[in-house]
Amino acid sequence: MSEHHVVVVGGGFGGLQLANDLKGAGVRITLVDRRNHHLFQPLLYQVATTILSTSDIAWPIRHLYSDRPDVTTVLGEVVGIDTAAREVALRGGMTLRYDSLVLATGATHAYFGRDDWEPVAPGLKTLEDATTIRRRILLAFERAEIETDPAMRDALLTFTIVGAGPTGVELAGIIVELARNTLPREFRNIDTRKTRVVLVEAGPRVLPTFAEELSAYAGKALGELGVELHTGERVLECTPAGVETSNGVIPSRTIVWAAGIQASPAAKWLDVPADRAGRVIVEKDLTAPGFPDVFVVGDTASVIQESGAPVPGIAPAAKQQGAYAAKVIRARLAAKPSPAPFRYRHQGSLATIGQSAAIIDFGRIKLKGWIAWWIWGIAHIYFLIGTRSRFAVAWSWLWIYLSGQHSARLITQKETMRDDNRT
């Protein structure tokens, strides 16, 4: 037990990459997460839109390390850090003493000071968020089917997505396809093809982090699918009845929030400076200022590139940071000089529009249309963990391609859970 003890908080892309890269480094690792699973967030919108099941894109963290006796997995919630005693405190009273600490605690969605919007406009970060959004989408169609008031029926058949980043664009594309291709034959009183899917974006264009030509292509492709684009419109109010924007009111019973980000409270635990989104402003070696044994990686860290642009909050960036922190820890243990400062290598940006088009921005090379969609699909299957998930996701997509039917269309976790109307 006199080995160097690395405590990793957060089993996302950054935390797992670090634990993987410390294999054989002669350290003892304790990996703490509030959830028992690692989540492949890039495909979470497909769980929310009835394409994939939760178990297709999430894996028990402790299972991933079953062949790593040096890794102990703890299901627990961090409530504070005592940097003087080098101790992490978990809810329930357990403490973990560390030699090196890695905070990879991620981020959640932010409402720009209007957290009261969350109940009517849920965001998409966890499996529960995804099943909540799925339930609301499916229930809206169910309620529209038995609604007699035409105005209410229209509001039930209007889905508003706030924020036209990749998540917003991906959600809008699948919802409109669900309404136009999958559902029409199943309802008797409503025509689901008349469903409105409204994408509200305060900026001037969709997918603002992509090159303008790709962004324009994505906007056009969304329009052809049937998504209403409301760019340049700020959201002023979200209520159960709809969204009020700077351009008027959209009566809409289902709202999904895909704008804004708020880092986990790592900066507060350490009492160090943070940026506006709460991210720790880290040193060049990804340690927290004043705490050379505390690394902060992924969405919890604010890292500015030489170009002046921030490192984006995407999976490859978190992985690179996790790998870098592992390299620093290894160098220190070997008493070697520190590696060169962390430098982010951008490998490209991807986004899909529905089930047949995508855009990919590799910098010099830009792709769009079905070829981009295939590259996107293959890349995502490749990055899934384990043969079983790759197979399951590929099968789900193939099934939709062949049959047009989404398979994960269950409404679960309703308030009333007893006295089932079934045999």
Next chain:
Amino acid sequence: MSEHHVVVVGGGFGGLQLANDLKGAGVRITLVDRRNHHLFQPLLYQVATTILSTSDIAWPIRHLYSDRPDVTTVLGEVVGIDTAAREVALRGGMTLRYDSLVLATGATHAYFGRDDWEPVAPGLKTLEDATTIRRRILLAFERAEIETDPAMRDALLTFTIVGAGPTGVELAGIIVELARNTLPREFRNIDTRKTRVVLVEAGPRVLPTFAEELSAYAGKALGELGVELHTGERVLECTPAGVETSNGVIPSRTIVWAAGIQASPAAKWLDVPADRAGRVIVEKDLTAPGFPDVFVVGDTASVIQESGAPVPGIAPAAKQQGAYAAKVIRARLAAKPSPAPFRYRHQGSLATIGQSAAIIDFGRIKLKGWIAWWIWGIAHIYFLIGTRSRFAVAWSWLWIYLSGQHSARLITQKETMRDDNRT
């Protein structure tokens, strides 16, 4: 709209069989269920024990009838029936006028007057029940891993199942296999192979509805798997700390209730006599006494066979009753004489013990062991709805067979749903 209107309440095995058999009968059908899905309950225990995902064994009801314009699906909850006006009242104020009414509303578990036990000893009837039980099983291992008090750790690693019918036996078999085969390599502080799985049964033997020799074989097979059998023990009390039986106290932090059945309130809606479990005592043509246009089928109906034994509450019985009610409705519409009174044909009883043994009682032919397991498996895949589910379930079982790994091991729907400790 002057067509004969059949209102079917409940999209379980009985309700669906009836709707299927009324295809082309020239009637208009409205199918009401509180859930949006039909559930294949015989495999629900595999969702609870991390083998299958929810979407493997449930299908949106309206999707099953997408090619039946005569069937309208309504997501709704029945709150009362006005037999004079021939109207079914749904929560929210909607009413459905019927010419024929079919109540196929099923049953839930019963606590013999001790409903206060439900929070600590959940039963298994719905998808939510299954995810609740799965979460509790997985969390018990997680908590044991970080527990320092040996007595508490032992109680966390003790799982008690009340009731040794098919569900109880199936749950016990899989939980013990999970603990002994799947989990051991993933924990560092506990030995999951020392997990106790206790099966408590008030009667003298497990699977009391099977022939004695099969019951004895099942008991022996359970013992070999590592299940502790406590037959002839009545449960006196269930608390968060454990179960008190007529033979002593079992400290146990996870309890699953697999005993007792309570029919849905159909008898109260109709104000007709019911048996002890609340089942409507139906006429020989499965109509409710005094209401020839109201059929009651499946677990909601009490039907006594010529032998004096009640028709069992299993899927084939519900299907036969649904088919019979459809035949009566067709005969009436054609002004033909009523069919002969309903007669239940028992096709056999099946139960599995873990992932390699099963028993099948065809009456004269009795099977046990791996051959029974294969027949059980093929029969269940055959009865699943749709190519996709058959494939998904077969694949899950094959995967477990090849890799020993259960794939559906996610803990979801915790109380704390925000601020994920992940990147």
